[in-house]
Amino acid sequence: MKIVTCIKQVPDTEAEIKWDIPKGTLKRDGMDPIINPFDEFALEEALLTRENFDGDIIAISMGPEKASDVLRNALALTVNEVHRLTDDAFAGSDTYATAYILAAAIKKIGDVDVVFCGKQSTDGNTGVVGAELASILGFSQLTYVSKVRQIDAANKKIVVERSIEGGIEVIEAKLPAVVSVIKGINEPRLPNLMGIRKAAKIEIPAWNADDLGIDKAKVGHEGASTKVVEIAVPPPRGAGEILKGELEDIANIVTDKLIDLKVIK
Amino acid sequence: MANDVWVYIEHKDGNASPMSFELLGIGKELADNLGSSVCAFVVGENVENIAKEAFSYGASKVYSVEDGVFKGFRAEAYAKAASFLLDKYKPEVALFRATSQGTDVSAASAASLGFGLCTDSIGIKIDGGQIKLTRAAFGGNYTVTVVNEKAKPQITTVRPKAFAMPEKDASKQGETVKESFSIAESDLNTKVLEFIKSEVAVNLVEADIIVSGGRGVGGDDGFKMMKELADILGAAVGASRAAVDSGWISYEHQVGQTGKTVKPKIYIACGISGAIQHLAGMRTSDCIVAINKDPDAPIFKNASYGIVGDYKQVVPKIIEKFKTKLNK
Ligand SMILES: Cc1cc2nc3c(=O)[nH]c(=O)nc-3n(C[C@H](O)[C@H](O)[C@H](O)COP(=O)(O)OP(=O)(O)OC[C@H]3O[C@@H](n4cnc5c(N)ncnc54)[C@H](O)[C@@H]3O)c2cc1C
Ligand SMILES: Cc1cc2nc3c(=O)[nH]c(=O)nc-3n(C[C@H](O)[C@H](O)[C@H](O)COP(=O)(O)OP(=O)(O)OC[C@H]3O[C@@H](n4cnc5c(N)ncnc54)[C@H](O)[C@@H]3O)c2cc1C
Numbered sequence: 001m002k003i004v005t006c007i008k009q010v011p012d013t014e015a016e017i018k019w020d021i022p023k024g025t026l027k028r029d030g031m032d033p034i035i036n037p038f039d040e041f042a043l044e045e046a047l048l049t050r051e052n053f054d055g056d057i058i059a060i061s062m063g064p065e066k067a068s069d070v071l072r073n074a075l076a077l078t079v080n081e082v083h084r085l086t087d088d089a090f091a092g093s094d095t096y097a098t099a100y101i102l103a104a105a106i107k108k109i110g111d112v113d114v115v116f117c118g119k120q121s122t123d124g125n126t127g128v129v130g131a132e133l134a135s136i137l138g139f140s141q142l143t144y145v146s147k148v149r150q151i152d153a154a155n156k157k158i159v160v161e162r163s164i165e166g167g168i169e170v171i172e173a174k175l176p177a178v179v180s181v182i183k184g185i186n187e188p189r190l191p192n193l194m195g196i197r198k199a200a201k202i203e204i205p206a207w208n209a210d211d212l213g214i215d216k217a218k219v220g221h222e223g224a225s226t227k228v229v230e231i232a233v234p235p236p237r238g239a240g241e242i243l244k245g246e247l248e249d250i251a252n253i254v255t256d257k258l259i260d261l262k263v264i265k
Numbered sequence: 266m267a268n269d270v271w272v273y274i275e276h277k278d279g280n281a282s283p284m285s286f287e288l289l290g291i292g293k294e295l296a297d298n299l300g301s302s303v304c305a306f307v308v309g310e311n312v313e314n315i316a317k318e319a320f321s322y323g324a325s326k327v328y329s330v331e332d333g334v335f336k337g338f339r340a341e342a343y344a345k346a347a348s349f350l351l352d353k354y355k356p357e358v359a360l361f362r363a364t365s366q367g368t369d370v371s372a373a374s375a376a377s378l379g380f381g382l383c384t385d386s387i388g389i390k391i392d393g394g395q396i397k398l399t400r401a402a403f404g405g406n407y408t409v410t411v412v413n414e415k416a417k418p419q420i421t422t423v424r425p426k427a428f429a430m431p432e433k434d435a436s437k438q439g440e441t442v443k444e445s446f447s448i449a450e451s452d453l454n455t456k457v458l459e460f461i462k463s464e465v466a467v468n469l470v471e472a473d474i475i476v477s478g479g480r481g482v483g484g485d486d487g488f489k490m491m492k493e494l495a496d497i498l499g500a501a502v503g504a505s506r507a508a509v510d511s512g513w514i515s516y517e518h519q520v521g522q523t524g525k526t527v528k529p530k531i532y533i534a535c536g537i538s539g540a541i542q543h544l545a546g547m548r549t550s551d552c553i554v555a556i557n558k559d560p561d562a563p564i565f566k567n568a569s570y571g572i573v574g575d576y577k578q579v580v581p582k583i584i585e586k587f588k589t590k591l592n593k
């Protein structure tokens with residue numbers, strides 16, 4: 001089994017976000033980066049899958065120098081190999097360009113059976129990179145996965161549960177597949193001290209556009225078809241009314257107001 | 266027509282999901298602006314009725330691909346048919362709903378056509394002949410406006426309920442364009458084995474009313490009370506991450522940055538502090554009622570009506586009032 005897991009480094013949502021307004025990109029330096037929360041589930045699923053089969057896990061992340069941290073964390077959790085995908089030409093990539101770059105790395109790794117990624121990032125938030133990856137690679141597209149029921153490596157088959165509107169869909173698919181996972185699929189483990197110490201010493205290898213055979217005109221600001229042209233803070237809701245007085249009166253007022261909205265049937 | 270606006274219609278086994286015509290309203294507005302028409306497109310096995318319904322919600326044309334291989338939704342099959350249509354007719358813009366189906370099909374279609382897309386739009390406008398799409402990023406702390414100059418069609422998913430449902434007029438008619446497109450079953454990677462309908466069937470995203478509980482409701486009993494209020498109102502039950510992580514309710518109920526984004530007409534938040542990641546999922550609800558015993562809880566800054574108090578006293582009182590006033 002050859003398992004790839006895609007990990008994105010995102011700014012901590014608690015932290016202040018700094019923008020490069022003209023470019024519409026994030027100033028990632030100086031921000032406290034964390035692993036995208038959904039990617040912790042993807043990484044854990046990769047580890048669980050490896051426990052059932054012989055195999056290797058290769059973690060990849062496209063991002064600046066700082067993204068090495070999330071890959072080092074993956075190494076501390078005993079993934080076999082990591083690659084940071086980085087090139088000045090990658091900056092400003094949209095979802096398609098991102099998926100195209102990740103796909104190029106997956107092709108370079110070769111003979112991959114399953115790719116795990118998160119449902120969505122907490123910064124760009126688009127939630128489509130997994131589906132785009134599957135489409136570009138021609139792999140089975142398995143999104144919103146809440147459970148991997150079975151992997152039959154010999155027959156190149158996987159059965160998963162997808163959590164979608166109104167219920168759970170059970171799908172059997174051919175491998176290779178891209179599986180994007182939701183929260184709740186597993187309980188991510190924490191690295192142990194020995195793992196952390198070992199990982200601290202490992203140099204994080206980087207692949208650039210040439211290593212990946214990527215046409216620079218197709219990625220980054222130049223290549224992206226989608227461009228962020230404006231960033232704004234949404235208007236505040238404006239604090240409403242705090243209802244004061246006896247509970248009896250408050251309950252009367254609030255229920256009247258809600259009934260007046262004519263939504264309750 | 267080259268600058269038409271297309272709306273993707275979702276369905277389950279030939280029955281359009283109730284809200285799938287929603288985007289024909291904003292689609293019509295855009296088309297009027299562009300001097301073009303709003304059209305629906307649909308992929309499936311038996312979709313004749315869907316076409317008729319689409320006309321009644323304002324579509325002037327319906328493009329369809331019908332074939333046995335499209336019985337039951339499969340992302341890759343539907344995306345292949347959708348991108349075939351989009352590539353052949355190259356409308357100006359294609360709108361999908363930001364549901365699991367809409368997202369899956371739009372993303373795979375955009376990728377197979379070789380360009381990016383904007384997801385989960387909450388605002389669409391035409392400015393200087395250019396389509397500008399506004400979406401939330403960073404858990405709703407920022408909105409970003411996105412343009413797509415290179416791609417045609419521009420593809421976007423639109424947050425459910427971001428725009429009003431158009432009026433239905435059953436007398437309206439239109440033209441149907443049937444395209445033949447098929448894929449061999451053996452060329453498809455996936456097979457749907459079964460669909461397990463959820464007991465709770467929480468369709469938070471489509472709910473008009475949500476009663477949501479946080480850590481402050483303290484446990485299972487608290488959620489029983491949430492459920493009781495929800496049942497009276499015909500509401501869905503939501504939850505904060507803290508409540509989900511405590512194991513009081515399942516993840517499918519989670520509202521927020523790493524849960525669902527909702528936009529009900531009424532959102533009642535009980536024992537929820539109002540952390541930014543929770544607000545991210547519900548701050549655009551029309552009317553927010555917050556019940557919290559801490560007068561300084563940030564949720565009050567975002568609530569239409571705030572009630573400072575212990576939910577254990579407040580909620581039963583509200584239940585009692587609703588019961589009397591609604592004759593339940
Ligand atoms: C505020 C903001 C708004 C944006 N809006 C748009 C837009 O509307 N349209 C558009 O095309 N682009 C947009 N972008 C760019 C887009 O976010 C980037 O292209 C990004 O690299 C991929 O999208 P995502 O983070 O939304 O990924 P998602 O699709 O949300 O991520 C899903 C999964 O893909 C994997 N993944 C994603 N990125 C990486 C990575 N760099 N390295 C490793 N794995 C990864 C992870 O497993 C992740 O869990 C926006 C960026 C920002 C910062
Ligand atoms: C990356 C990331 C993603 C996240 N995603 C999400 C998400 O999707 N959704 C989400 O909700 N959170 C999310 N969080 C967590 C978020 O930061 C908060 O921790 C969480 O929302 C807190 O939940 P809460 O308000 O229920 O609990 P608390 O913050 O503990 O608040 C409980 C509230 O209940 C009140 N209270 C206590 N007892 C009573 C009573 N008897 N009657 C009335 N009020 C009472 C208290 O005054 C308090 O305000 C995320 C965090 C991170 C870092």
